[in-house]
Amino acid sequence: MMSKKCKYALKALVRLAADYQKGYLSTGLIAQEEAIPKKFLEQILLELKQVKFVNSQKGAGGGYYLLKHPKEITFADIYRIFDGPIALTPCTSLNFYEPCNDCPNEAVCYLRKQLIDIRDKTRKSMMGASLQSFLDNKSAISKNLKK
Amino acid sequence: MMSKKCKYALKALVRLAADYQKGYLSTGLIAQEEAIPKKFLEQILLELKQVKFVNSQKGAGGGYYLLKHPKEITFADIYRIFDGPIALTPCTSLNFYEPCNDCPNEAVCYLRKQLIDIRDKTRKSMMGASLQSFLDNKSAISKNLKK
DNA sequence: ATAAATCCTACCAAATTAATAGAATTTAAT
DNA sequence: ATTAAATTCTATTAATTTGGTAGGATTTAT
Numbered sequence: 001m002m003s004k005k006c007k008y009a010l011k012a013l014v015r016l017a018a019d020y021q022k023g024y025l026s027t028g029l030i031a032q033e034e035a036i037p038k039k040f041l042e043q044i045l046l047e048l049k050q051v052k053f054v055n056s057q058k059g060a061g062g063g064y065y066l067l068k069h070p071k072e073i074t075f076a077d078i079y080r081i082f083d084g085p086i087a088l089t090p091c092t093s094l095n096f097y098e099p100c101n102d103c104p105n106e107a108v109c110y111l112r113k114q115l116i117d118i119r120d121k122t123r124k125s126m127m128g129a130s131l132q133s134f135l136d137n138k139s140a141i142s143k144n145l146k147k
Numbered sequence: 148m149m150s151k152k153c154k155y156a157l158k159a160l161v162r163l164a165a166d167y168q169k170g171y172l173s174t175g176l177i178a179q180e181e182a183i184p185k186k187f188l189e190q191i192l193l194e195l196k197q198v199k200f201v202n203s204q205k206g207a208g209g210g211y212y213l214l215k216h217p218k219e220i221t222f223a224d225i226y227r228i229f230d231g232p233i234a235l236t237p238c239t240s241l242n243f244y245e246p247c248n249d250c251p252n253e254a255v256c257y258l259r260k261q262l263i264d265i266r267d268k269t270r271k272s273m274m275g276a277s278l279q280s281f282l283d284n285k286s287a288i289s290k291n292l293k294k
Numbered sequence: 295a296t297a298a299a300t301c302c303t304a305c306c307a308a309a310t311t312a313a314t315a316g317a318a319t320t321t322a323a324t
Numbered sequence: 325a326t327t328a329a330a331t332t333c334t335a336t337t338a339a340t341t342t343g344g345t346a347g348g349a350t351t352t353a354t
Contacts, residue, residue, distance in 0.1 A: 002235045004343065007249075010258065026299065035249045040344055046301070059352025060298040075261065088149045102154075102182045108292070110285035111157065114222065114276035118269070125268040129261035138257035145255070151312065173330065187313055193332070206321025207329040301350070310341070319332070324325100 006082035008036045009044050013078065014138070016054060017070040017131040024056075024063030044082075051081060070135055076126035086126060087119040094119075153229035155183045156191050160225065161285070163201060164217040164278040171203075171210030191229075198228060217282055223273035233273060234266040241266075 011034040019025055027045060031038040045064050048054045053073060054064045066073075079086060080095055090098035091106060092115040103109055158181040166172055174192060178185040192211050195201045200220060201211045213220075226233060227242055237245035238253060239262040250256050 001232055001237075003341090004249075007236065007258075014257070024299095028299085035251075037344065039346080042300075043302095043344095049300095056300060057352085058298090058300045058350075060296095061353060062299050062351085064300090075265070085148055089154065090148075102151075104182075108288055110161070110281055110288055111154075113284050114280060118222070118272045118276065121272040122265070122269045125265045129265065133261060134257055137260050141255055141257055150310090171330095175330085184313065186315080189331075190313090190333095196331095203331060204321085205319075205329090205331045206323095207327095208322060209320085209330050211331090295354100297352100297354085299350100299352080302348090304346085306343100306345080308342085308344100311339085313337085313339100315334100315336075317333090319330100321330080322328090324327080 002079060003083050005040070005044060006079060008034070008041060009048060009082055010075065010078050010134075011036065012041060012044060013048070013053065013066070013073060013131055014134045016064060016066040017073075017135050018138070020066050020070055024061070024065055026063040029063070047081065053077075066131075070131035073131045074127045075129040076123060079126060086123050088115050092116050092119050094123075149226060150230050152187070152191060153226060155181070155188060156195060156229055157222065157225050157281075158183065159188060159191060160195070160200065160213070160220060160278055161281045163211060163213040164220075164282050165285070167213050167217055171208070171212055173210040176210070194228065200224075213278075217278035220278045221274045222276035223270060226273060233270050235262050239263050239266050241270075 012030050015030050015034055016025060027038060027042050030036065031041045036044075045054060045056070049056055049064075052067055055067050056062065056064045076086060085093040085096040087093035087096075089100060089111075090096060091100045091103060091109070092112060099106065100109075106112070159177050162177050162181055163172060174185060174189050177183065178188045183191075192201060192203070196203055196211075199214055202214050203209065203211045223233060232240040232243040234240035234243075236247060236258075237243060238247045238250060238256070239259060246253065253259070
């Protein structure tokens, strides 16, 4: 399961992707449209700014905008920022590696093979889900509604 | 990431699988061999008994034993018992379905498609990891050590 | 000036996690 | 019968994480 924070971040980024290179979107607007608590969203966007996924413009008429192309940000990236490792254990994580304290010798760990296999497949599927792909869904759905 | 409880359960079950149909293993023995806090393991095994993965024999010489064939228990099953849904959201879970409160209309949710795709792939890889497969690792590794 | 926006830090309640504690119960062996 | 070994059951607890809320400081456009 992903945290609410992560889901909120995903929705906010998809919304920003919808207006990619079309100016600023305020926290208030995104919060309202995506049903996210506004003050919580502020914190989330701040974190996304720190990792250079978005940038902001202060003051009246300001807001946030996406810095990268929607194809360049995937769910795997977002998950890692807010929920940490994709792997099932620290010792099988690529981006957050840490040895396990209950494991005396990693080379002899009989769990590793499968845990790495699961990580690889989960990782791959998460990397396939770019902001662009969510955006494509969104327009396909609204197109379908009009018919 | 999986919880420690889940990892402990997995290790305990693999250990029990190693002695499948060979009598009882005590909590104390498993705890020692697998570096699991004994009293914590007791609770875990109790839960595994409730879901009929293991059974127990009280008293001196007693202990736990695996009820199912090691091929019939997969990591997906264990994960669900201790860590809950494999899916990233309740609304995309097969075994723990719940509607999302921040989602007015599921049919129009533009996140679903990818979240279901990720769930399916994660699920599939987790179902591929049976107790037997971990056991096969274990013997392959110890065989390799002897050479 | 003022209104609108981000920025920053602190706080908080509830839930979850990872245990620990202790006693009750059952069973096998002496 | 007694005792030792084992599971069973229930409660407690400390630390961390989650999902927010609060309030003010700062910046900028009008």
